[in-house]
Amino acid sequence: MHPLAPFLALLGLAGTSHASAFDQADTLADCLTKAGVPVDEFESPDYKLDATPFNLRLNYTPVAVVAATTVKHIQDAVACAREVGVKANAKCGGHSYASFGLGGEDGHLIIEMSRMNKVVLDNTTGIATAEGGTRLGHLASELYSQGKRAISHGTCPGVGVGGHALHGGYGVSSHTHGLSLDWLVGATIVLANSTLVNCSETENADLFWALRGAGGSMGIVTEFRFKTFEVPENLTYFVAPVQWPTEARALVGVQAVQEFAETMPAELNMRLFIARRFVNLEGLYYGDKEGLQAALAPLIKKTNATLALAKTGGWLDQVKYFGGGSAIDQGHGYEDHETFYSTSLYTKALDETQLQTFVSYWFNQAKSNTRDWYVQIDLHGGENSAVSKPAANSTAYAHRDYLLMYLLYDRVDKGIYPADGHTYMENFASNVTESMAKSDWGRYINYPDSRLSQEDAQGNYWGGNLARLQGIKKDVDPEDLFHYPQGILPTVESRSG
Ligand SMILES: Cc1cc2nc3c(=O)[nH]c(=O)nc-3n(C[C@H](O)[C@H](O)[C@H](O)COP(=O)(O)OP(=O)(O)OC[C@H]3O[C@@H](n4cnc5c(N)ncnc54)[C@H](O)[C@@H]3O)c2cc1C
Ligand SMILES: *[C@@H]1O[C@H](CO)[C@@H](O)[C@H](O)[C@H]1NC(C)=O
Ligand SMILES: *[C@@H]1O[C@H](CO)[C@@H](O)[C@H](O)[C@H]1NC(C)=O
Ligand SMILES: *[C@@H]1O[C@H](CO)[C@@H](O)[C@H](O)[C@H]1NC(C)=O
Numbered sequence: 001m002h003p004l005a006p007f008l009a010l011l012g013l014a015g016t017s018h019a020s021a022f023d024q025a026d027t028l029a030d031c032l033t034k035a036g037v038p039v040d041e042f043e044s045p046d047y048k049l050d051a052t053p054f055n056l057r058l059n060y061t062p063v064a065v066v067a068a069t070t071v072k073h074i075q076d077a078v079a080c081a082r083e084v085g086v087k088a089n090a091k092c093g094g095h096s097y098a099s100f101g102l103g104g105e106d107g108h109l110i111i112e113m114s115r116m117n118k119v120v121l122d123n124t125t126g127i128a129t130a131e132g133g134t135r136l137g138h139l140a141s142e143l144y145s146q147g148k149r150a151i152s153h154g155t156c157p158g159v160g161v162g163g164h165a166l167h168g169g170y171g172v173s174s175h176t177h178g179l180s181l182d183w184l185v186g187a188t189i190v191l192a193n194s195t196l197v198n199c200s201e202t203e204n205a206d207l208f209w210a211l212r213g214a215g216g217s218m219g220i221v222t223e224f225r226f227k228t229f230e231v232p233e234n235l236t237y238f239v240a241p242v243q244w245p246t247e248a249r250a251l252v253g254v255q256a257v258q259e260f261a262e263t264m265p266a267e268l269n270m271r272l273f274i275a276r277r278f279v280n281l282e283g284l285y286y287g288d289k290e291g292l293q294a295a296l297a298p299l300i301k302k303t304n305a306t307l308a309l310a311k312t313g314g315w316l317d318q319v320k321y322f323g324g325g326s327a328i329d330q331g332h333g334y335e336d337h338e339t340f341y342s343t344s345l346y347t348k349a350l351d352e353t354q355l356q357t358f359v360s361y362w363f364n365q366a367k368s369n370t371r372d373w374y375v376q377i378d379l380h381g382g383e384n385s386a387v388s389k390p391a392a393n394s395t396a397y398a399h400r401d402y403l404l405m406y407l408l409y410d411r412v413d414k415g416i417y418p419a420d421g422h423t424y425m426e427n428f429a430s431n432v433t434e435s436m437a438k439s440d441w442g443r444y445i446n447y448p449d450s451r452l453s454q455e456d457a458q459g460n461y462w463g464g465n466l467a468r469l470q471g472i473k474k475d476v477d478p479e480d481l482f483h484y485p486q487g488i489l490p491t492v493e494s495r496s497g
């Protein structure tokens with residue numbers, strides 16, 4: 001019996017799907033043992049490493065944790081989950097804000113991928129293969145050491161390539177070089193019926209399309225194949241604090257930033273980072289300090305920003321800087337955690353009224369939240385952004401056209417996050433979108449909001465690509481084995497496009 005079964009029965013959860021998953025624990029364990037699949041022993045050190053999510057607020061309990069080291073372990077684990085009737089999910093870096101790597105609820109079979117993280121660069125083609133459990137920092141350091149190459153990706157070295165590249169992957173190179181998923185040229189994946197297939201533009205093309213934006217709902221990727229770019233010899237990372245003491249000045253400042261975003265040069269990658277006590281413009285410039293100063297000059301004039309830091313260095317210097325100074329090369333064990341609620345938005349440039357609402361909420365509501373919160377606004381689109389160049393339906397990532405991408409993040413530095421804590425950021429987002437048509441904004445599945453219903457979440461995350469995704473899901477996972485509370489559901493809708 002699963003150690004938690006009596007506890008769940010006491011809570012009156014017996015009979016719910018979660019409790020019945022725990023009721024199946026023995027049968028599942030037998031199946032895994034028979035197939036020779038390694039499983040973390042409950043409460044062992046490995047179990048604690050593998051079953052602890054980045055966000056300690058959402059610490060779900062799996063029915064079992066598979067410590068996969070081979071593709072066959074993954075295939076057999078998927079077969080057992082299917083046979084026994086429990087949901088299964090891959091966990092790579094465990095960094096999903098809603099703990100979707102743990103299934104996003106109790107009672108899932110978790111296939112921990114992070115022991116499978118081999119990266120090999122083919123120096124003649126520039127194609128890299130990375131196993132499905134690789135973390136971003138390991139990928140970056142291997143691509144650099146094996147050939148001074150890279151892909152575009154986000155900042156935290158502990159984030160998994162699995163979740164990141166299957167659902168977007170936006171970082172300080174994205175305005176110049178696009179999303180992580182734009183560098184994906186092929187993948188090997190275990191489907192719900194345990195078969196292993198390859199996909200690319202020319203092989204299982206529908207599946208390949210769906211993987212690039214909604215991969216977690218489609219199967220378990222055992223290997224990614226990325227094209228890569230040659231890293232520049234030197235880049236310049238920077239921080240330019242702004243002082244906007246009044247609402248009126250913040251309004252002028254944010255307006256100037258979003259106008260600048262529309263046409264800023266491709267070489268510039270930047271975000272507006274608003275915290276309780278400071279506001280920064282920060283980012284990465286593909287060039288030297290003089291080039292950066294020239295590119296930023298018009299914005300600095302309008303915002304009164306001060307270029308406080310502009311440091312030129314090599315590729316790994318900026319990876320390390322944006323990674324917060326921690327070790328780049330992250331492997332299986334990872335023990336940094338936070339406790340938080342977050343949500344996200346994508347919008348076009350805000351109009352005068354929407355800007356006013358944004359600034360008013362920031363000054364009159366958000367500032368009274370004394371927790372350690374921030375709102376990060378990435379300058380995502382614009383006419384020179386590599387993200388916005390491909391058509392919005394060229395991959396399952398639906399939000400290429402939006403100018404701004406917001407992460408609204410509210411954490412406690414210690415202790416428990418309060419039960420009503422979410423209202424600050426939730427209301428921040430809904431105040432901004434209140435006057436917008438539903439088709440004029442979205443949310444980012446890599447910054448998921450754990451409070452959304454499945455229906456709202458699917459609409460917010462996948463917008464115009466949802467119907468086609470549901471059709472593909474129905475083909476590859478009709479019983480929703482790879483279920484999580486905000487994932488793609490298999491529907492009977494006919495596939496569009
Ligand atoms: C500190 C921090 C910094 C971040 N910075 C950025 C950033 O700069 N830019 C950005 O875009 N995002 C950023 N993110 C968000 C991050 O991209 C997402 O949380 C991402 O989904 C995490 O992937 P993971 O593998 O670590 O997470 P997990 O929780 O392990 O997985 C997330 C989802 O992907 C699925 N999945 C994982 N691996 C596989 C696989 N091999 N095959 C199939 N499905 C798989 C899981 O089942 C789950 O649904 C950050 C997150 C954190 C916590
Ligand atoms: C790949 O190329 C880089 C740079 O040219 C070189 O330093 C490295 O040794 C090569 N690696 C292999 C495995 O050939
Ligand atoms: C997938 O493609 C790779 C690389 O081309 C190949 O080595 C592998 O055998 C293929 N696997 C399957 C299941 O087709
Ligand atoms: C910039 O500074 C000038 C002079 O102090 C001030 O009038 C203006 O409001 C400031 N603008 C912003 C956006 O802070």
Ligand SMILES: *[C@@H]1O[C@H](CO)[C@@H](O)[C@H](O)[C@H]1NC(C)=O
Binds near residue numbers: 234
């Ligand atoms: C450029 O980057 C290299 C590392 O690739 C570093 O050694 C050098 O100091 C950098 N140059 C400048 C001007 O910072």
Ligand SMILES: *[C@@H]1O[C@H](CO)[C@@H](O)[C@H](O)[C@H]1NC(C)=O
Binds near residue numbers: 365
């Ligand atoms: C806007 O924020 C206020 C203050 O938090 C809140 O009371 C209100 O419900 C919010 N409005 C919307 C539409 O979210």
Ligand SMILES: *[C@@H]1O[C@H](CO)[C@@H](O)[C@H](O)[C@H]1NC(C)=O
Binds near residue numbers: 193195475476477
């Ligand atoms: C497994 O599922 C895929 C996708 O639905 C299908 O194409 C394939 O035929 C199935 N394989 C087996 C052995 O059933």
Ligand SMILES: *[C@@H]1O[C@H](CO)[C@@H](O)[C@H](O)[C@H]1NC(C)=O
Binds near residue numbers: 393394496497
């Ligand atoms: C994408 O959208 C365009 C028009 O908006 C349409 O012509 C095209 O067929 C669509 N492509 C896919 C793959 O759905």
